[in-house]
Amino acid sequence: MTTQKILYILLAGIVALLLALFQYKYKAKGASKKNALFAFLRFLSIFGVLLLIINPKFQQITIFNEKPNLVLAIDNSNSIKHLNQVENVSTIVDNIRNNKTLKDKFNIDVFSFGATLNVLDSLSFKEQQTNIDKAFKALNQVYKKTVAPTIIITDGNQTYGNDYEYAAKKYKQPIYPVIIGDTAQYQDLQLKQLNVNKFAFFKNKFPAEAILLYTGDQNVNTKFVVTSGNNTVYSKNLNFSQDDNSIILNFTLPANSVGVKSYRAAILPITDEKNKANNSKNFAVEVIDQKTKVGIVTSVLHPDLGMLKKSIETNEQRKVVFLKPQEAISQLNDLQLVIVYQPNNTFKNLFEALKLQNKNKFVIAGPKTDFKFLNTVSENYQQDITSQTEDYQPKLNLNYSAFIIEDLDFESFPPVFANFGEPNFSVPFETVLYKTVGSISTEEPLLATFEINGRREAVLFGENIWKWRAQSFVNNESFNSFDDFTGKLIQYLASNKRKNRLNLDYESFYLGSSTIVMSAQFFNKNYEFDANESLNIIVTDKVNKTSQTIPFILKNNNYQVNLSTLPASDYTFTVKATSETISKSGSFKILEYNVEQQFLNADVSKLNTLASQSNGNSYFVSNYKTLIDYLAKDERYKPIQKSSKNSVPLIDWKYLLVLIALTLAIEWFMRKYNGLI
Structure with missing residues (x-):
């Protein structure tokens, strides 16, 4: 409480006392025991009201004990059911959650994970993917600043995501894996990985790669076969041994007809092989009869160019070539789309040829663009010419109708570097992305498309879009979302199909x-x-x-x-x-x-590493009760005494209001009783 507040309180006490004495001593012309009591009650009432007006604040300290958290993360994927461990997992979970000693010592938080981490509702063991890496990252966000030993019940087999050992290193909590699944080694053949392009071209052969593994200590002979329907399109005899236990096969398959073609690749099982589900994989290839060729025409060097090529060519149906303005003119007939990057007056003949052939194009204009030239050759839009530049961030137009666009969190993307000024269109157009300056959203187009005379065109007013693809990777840990956006834009511009509702x-x-x-x-x-x-x-x-x-x-x-x-x-x-x-x-x-059915054994070595690097211990189904006893006795996990300090205003203290009301009521009643009212 400040000195000023204390002085106000003293002044309030003096004022209250003077008013009470004035009422019951000076005006009453004498002193009596009744008047003294009345003066005291009036003093309390007036002083209480003045205190409420001053409203001083007091520090309230609350002391409490906080128990450590015990995190229980359970693998809810289909592999647990495939390994016949559903009953074991359910028993372990029930025993940990209902153990009285652990409940008294910890706050037990229970999660399940498959593709994502979820607060446990019920265990179904139907998740089709396992991402332990993502589970640890989510737990790290929740328990970053607390004591939270973590029990993870899993077979340790991850189907996608980054290696979870690295995420676990950043998770600063002891980890106690309970290893689920068979740890005995059996003879097993496995089609570990099959690499095939998604698209192939008609009347060509497309490559495929198969990685085959063998676990066992005997020499075995088998056969690798690829079938399409009832026809065998490829086969090869194979020999494995304990030392020579992996083979990489590279082969080609014919694409004899257009459409989606389904195949089955399989390695024939050996006698008494326990897990045959991982011996085969189905795959498909879409055979197409044409390829989109995109020409990027430029006279400058910029990181945007490499990004565009990489992003566009993630779809095997598309090929990108870099051309100088004069080179592009002779190749226009072979190009389905021309991307004109930061044009200047050397592009004059190219623009005339594009107009003559009514060719679709995508113009990217930035500070290196000659806008006097661009305004001259463009009949459909004009850009204000200024010497100033500006950084513009993108904002998605949710009502864009030409094709479906997912929101990639564009507003988190870095700004593009562009010329200051508003573009003005003389034809109907649709804005894909609006310009945003700081926190101010404008209605000016940053990226727009339009159709005129059967031709489609897009224009982007800015450079450094390579940063967008990089930010998309930071946001999603993958380039797929941004490349999909680029692919849809290129697909729309490379086609002249009629717009559909x-x-x-x-x-x-x-x-x-x-x-x-x-x-x-x-x-x-x-x-x-x-x-x-x-x-x-x-x-x-x-x-x-x-x-x-x-x-x-x-x-x-x-x-x-x-x-x-x-x-x-x-x-x-x-x-x-x-x-x-x-x-x-x-x-x-x-x-x-x-x-999830590709695994025969638990990944014991990785889970043991997980435990040792986090100062935890690993356990198996047979001895999980040892873990319960260990956690109950571990002296590292004790309740922590904490204090909470709050600044409480006097007006929140309800007892003062009660006191004021009570003193006024008593004073009124006694005066009434004594005939003074």
Whole structure:
């Protein structure tokens, strides 16, 4: 409490005392025991009211004991069921959660994990993927500044994600793995990995690579076979031994017809092999009859150029070539799209040729662009010419209708470097990304597209978009999202197909263990996104002849439906709008593959390493009760006494209000009783 507040309180006491004496001594013309009591009660009332007006603050200290956390993370993936360990895991979890000693010593927090970490609701062991790395990263965010020994119940087999040893090193808590699964070594053949391009070209041969492993101490002979339907398209005899226990096969397969072609690669099992599920894999290749060739025409060097080539060519259907302005003119007939990067007057003949051939193009204009020249050759838009530059951040237009765009958290992307000034379009256009300066969002286009005379064109007003792809990797630990955005933009610009009111985004085939999501956009007659439409998909299994109808769910600027529950098969589908007779049909395949069934043994060595590097211990199903006793006796985990210091204003102290009311009531009652009122 400050000195000023103390002086105010003393002054309040003096004022209250003077008022009370004035009322019951000076005006009463005498002193009596009753008047003294009345004066005391009036003093308390007035002093209490003045204290509330001054409202001093007091420090309130609360002391409490905080128990350490005990984190229990349980592998909820399908591999636990495949290894016949469901009952063991359930028993271990129940015994730890219900142990009285542990409950008294710890706050027990229980999570399950598969593809993501979740607060435990129930254990189903149906997760199709295991990402232990992601689980540790999530736990690190929650328990970064607390004491939280962690029990992880798992077989240690991760199906995707970064190596979880590195994430565990950053998790500054003791880790106690309870190892689930068989630790005995059996003879086993495994098709460890199959590398095949997603696309192939008609009448060509496409490469494939198979990595085959053998576990055992005997010499074995087997055969590797690739089949398509009932036909064998490749086979090779193989020999394995304890020393020579891995083989990498490189081979090619013919692409004799257009469409999605399904294959099955398998290594024939040996006698008494225990796990045959990891001997084979299904895969598919989409055979196409053409390839999109994109020309990037530039006279400058910039990191954007390499990024564009890398991003565009992640789709094997596309090829990028770098050309000088004069070189591009002679190759226009071979190009489906021309990207003009920061043009100047040396591009004059190229722009004339593009106009003559009515060719689609993508113009990227930045500080190195000659805008006087660009304004001269462009009939559809003009850029204000100034000597100033500006950094613009992107903001997604959620109502963009030309194709489906996922929000990549564009507002977190670094700004592009651009010329200051507003672009002015003389034709109808659609903005993909708006300009944002600091926290101020403008309606000026940063990236826009338009269609005129059967030609499609896009223009980006800024350079350094290579930073966007880098930031996308930081956000998602993958380039896939940004490359998908680039791919959709290139696909739209490289095609002259008529604009549809119903657009779909889906793959030709999916692996059975992947998440299968189809996206759709529906537009009204003015080609504005319609968020009030109801879309349904009718999916038909071509093998079983069964159909089911599933509704789409509105999400941001598109509709989505999750088809991950569909079993492996060939499907046809029709997406229909309920309010209008608009529909679109297609087909896709789901390939049978369960990555969680590829493991025969627990990864004991990695889990032991996990325990030792974190000052924990590893346990097996047979001795997990030793872990319970160990944690109960470990002196490192004790309650911590903490204090909480709060500044409490006097006005929150309800007893003072009660005291004021009580003194006023007593004074009134006594005066009434004595006939003074």
